[in-house]
Amino acid sequence: DGPMPQTRVVLRQALALGLRPILVINKIDRVNARPAETVEATHDLLLELARDPEQLDCPVIYTNAREGTATLDLRHAGTTIEPLLDAIVEHIEPPGGDPDGPLQLMVSNLDHDNWSGRLAMGRIARGRISPGDGVVVCTASGAGPRQRIATVLSVEALQRLPVEQASAGDIVYVSGLPDVAIGDTIADPEQPEVLPRLSVGEPTLRMQFSVNQSPFAGQEGILSSTSRQLRARLQRELLTNVALRVEDGPTADIFDVSGRGELHLAILVETMRREGYEFEVSRPAVITREIDGHRCEPVEECIIDCDTDAVGAMTETLGARGAILHQMRTDAGRGARLIYRAPTRALIGLRSQILTLTRGTGVMASRVVGWERWRQLPATTRNGVVTASQSGTAVAYGLLSLQERGQSFIGPGTPVYEGMVVGLNRRPGDIHVNVTKQKQKTNIRSSTEDFTVKLTPPRQMSLEESLDFIEDDELVEVTPKGFRIRKRVLSAELRIKIRKQAAVRAD
Numbered sequence: 001d002g003p004m005p006q007t008r009v010v011l012r013q014a015l016a017l018g019l020r021p022i023l024v025i026n027k028i029d030r031v032n033a034r035p036a037e038t039v040e041a042t043h044d045l046l047l048e049l050a051r052d053p054e055q056l057d058c059p060v061i062y063t064n065a066r067e068g069t070a071t072l073d074l075r076h077a078g079t080t081i082e083p084l085l086d087a088i089v090e091h092i093e094p095p096g097g098d099p100d101g102p103l104q105l106m107v108s109n110l111d112h113d114n115w116s117g118r119l120a121m122g123r124i125a126r127g128r129i130s131p132g133d134g135v136v137v138c139t140a141s142g143a144g145p146r147q148r149i150a151t152v153l154s155v156e157a158l159q160r161l162p163v164e165q166a167s168a169g170d171i172v173y174v175s176g177l178p179d180v181a182i183g184d185t186i187a188d189p190e191q192p193e194v195l196p197r198l199s200v201g202e203p204t205l206r207m208q209f210s211v212n213q214s215p216f217a218g219q220e221g222i223l224s225s226t227s228r229q230l231r232a233r234l235q236r237e238l239l240t241n242v243a244l245r246v247e248d249g250p251t252a253d254i255f256d257v258s259g260r261g262e263l264h265l266a267i268l269v270e271t272m273r274r275e276g277y278e279f280e281v282s283r284p285a286v287i288t289r290e291i292d293g294h295r296c297e298p299v300e301e302c303i304i305d306c307d308t309d310a311v312g313a314m315t316e317t318l319g320a321r322g323a324i325l326h327q328m329r330t331d332a333g334r335g336a337r338l339i340y341r342a343p344t345r346a347l348i349g350l351r352s353q354i355l356t357l358t359r360g361t362g363v364m365a366s367r368v369v370g371w372e373r374w375r376q377l378p379a380t381t382r383n384g385v386v387t388a389s390q391s392g393t394a395v396a397y398g399l400l401s402l403q404e405r406g407q408s409f410i411g412p413g414t415p416v417y418e419g420m421v422v423g424l425n426r427r428p429g430d431i432h433v434n435v436t437k438q439k440q441k442t443n444i445r446s447s448t449e450d451f452t453v454k455l456t457p458p459r460q461m462s463l464e465e466s467l468d469f470i471e472d473d474e475l476v477e478v479t480p481k482g483f484r485i486r487k488r489v490l491s492a493e494l495r496i497k498i499r500k501q502a503a504v505r506a507d
Contacts, residue, residue: 002038002337003045005301005367012049013199021046021058022087028062028074034331035062035074059087095123097168102188103127103135105172106195107180110240116151116175118239120186123171125195127188130165136192137177138185143192150176182242200242203258204298204344204368207265207467208282209234211253212477214486215391215417220479222276227253230279233272244268258287261300261366262348266463269478278479280486283470286345289371296371300347301326302340304354306362311336313357321346322377344368346377349468382471384430386423387487388416392436399455402433408458409485410435419490421474424459432492 003011014021023042025035039060050056061084063070071078097104104126111119129135131152136143153160153173166172174186183197211227212218223229234246234255245258259265262284269281288297302323304314308330315325315338323342330336347366354362386406388394394414402408406425416422416435425431461469466476466483473495477484489495 002041004365005303006365008045008049009367011045015046015049015051015055018052020055020091020093022084022091023058023060024063024084025060026063026065029064029067032335059091061087095169097124097126099126099128099167099169101126101168102191102193103129103133103186104188104193104195105129105174105186106198107182107184107186108198110180110182111173113175118178118180119153119173119175120177120180120184121171121173122186124166124168126168128165128167129172129174129186131162134189135177135186136189137180138187138192138194139181140183140197143187143194144179146189147177149174181239198242201260201368202287203243203245204261204287205265205284205348206256206258206287207284208249209255209257210249210280210282210475212278212280212479213253214280214420214477214484215490216415216477216479216484217278220481221278222480223278230277231255233275233277237268241268260368261344262464262467263351266467269463273478273480276480278477280475280477281467282475283472284348284467286343288374291371295374297374298344298368299370299372300342300344300366301369302342302347302350302364302366304338304340304362304364306336306338306354306358308336310358310362311338314338314354314362317350317353317357318342320378321350322375323347341369343372343375343377349464352462352464352468382424382469384425384428385421385474385485386425387430387432387492388418388420388422388435389432389492390434390436391417394422394435395438396455397439398433398435398437401437402435403455405431405433408456409461411458412455417486417490419487419492421485421487430495 011021023039025038027033028035046056046058061070061072062074062078063084064078068081069078070081070084072083105122105124107120107122109121111121113119129149129152131149133149134146135149136146138144151174152163152166154163154166155171155173160173177186180186185195187193209230211230212221234257238244238246243260243264247256249256257265257268259268265284272279286297288295290296306314311330318325318340321342323340323346325338326341327339328336351364354364386402394410394412394416396412399408399412402423406423408423410416410422422433422435461483463476463483466485470476470485473488475486475488477486487495489498
């Protein structure tokens, strides 16, 4: 696939640390493989990012990870993985650091063990560490009180084994430090020297997580929906998810959660859903900042790989979102690569739309490249929605009335409640339909009176599509069994009253 946005980010950080790269071209057994072009593109990227001329001279290894083979020359097929291992030994310098100096260990990750509690993982930059040693944890605000290491674990394959001592260059887990966080330095209490903290990008999107207050609250979640449990889960996520931000919302049961893009937040929502939580989330909102007196927003570089037949659909879709095409490359039989630049808010829901348009073959990757002045994007007005007017179970006869007015989101047998979004209207403006209405029976029966109800399959939306679909007056209800879209105010009469009051205030 060549260098992707994430490749640029990781490579820039590695080169800034003075590391020398090894270029590994994998999947050379593919029919549409293009190793020569990939090597050329990677060399161009190295030329742009390298800090030292020696970093440009990197060995190239061609591998087939599935078969476990590597080779230095494409004309000769590899038989083992040894060429890659030999290149690592030859070109990668062993970890440095003085094993006899004062301890320095940068915490790069956290884990939890039922017996040991919080585990801090990192590479020892200097010194030695053993169970029972006294240390201090250096945070952004300075060195903390003296603490004691409980256990030291080394990593061998997939196992963690206790060791009596570890020295500079070793990657270890340590326990006994209950308040340690990612980016902290575990140091010698006599000479606490702090290592440079990890650099984490600022959040670009914000969503509101709130307690589930729908009529179905508590029926599908394993964990009851309370603000205390939701707060505890989000605070626990902050221990390992360093790019996440959690703040109190306007009320006690609402939390403002900020992350590095739509995918970052969607992964958190999906993880919590699978853990058994049920809650509600709002429409994502882009985070803006003031730069030189102007309102600015995050801008991303978006790379899309798709079949050449889908280029027209991609161009139309991205153009409608206000994205600007910077580069396009098409290869006969190998597909096409499109590189766009667009505001983050224009890319919300795009990933799922690309999969639909390309029938699952399209691949999208993006990264934040900077901040630009807020600009007007093409209007993407959505038609009104169809909401359920009665609570109950949807039936075919009631859904037929919905189908005549728009597109259905549910099928027969689906439990519904008043204010739940069950479809998309064909026209602007919301309407209310009783999807639980059954055909009335009569005393007189004849073969010509009954008819068969034919329904079109309902539209199924993913989490990303749901977040892109909803408006500011709607929420996505998340439960272990799936997603529902609902109005913030369930009562249709109350929504009309609020709308009239807003119109009066506007006048």
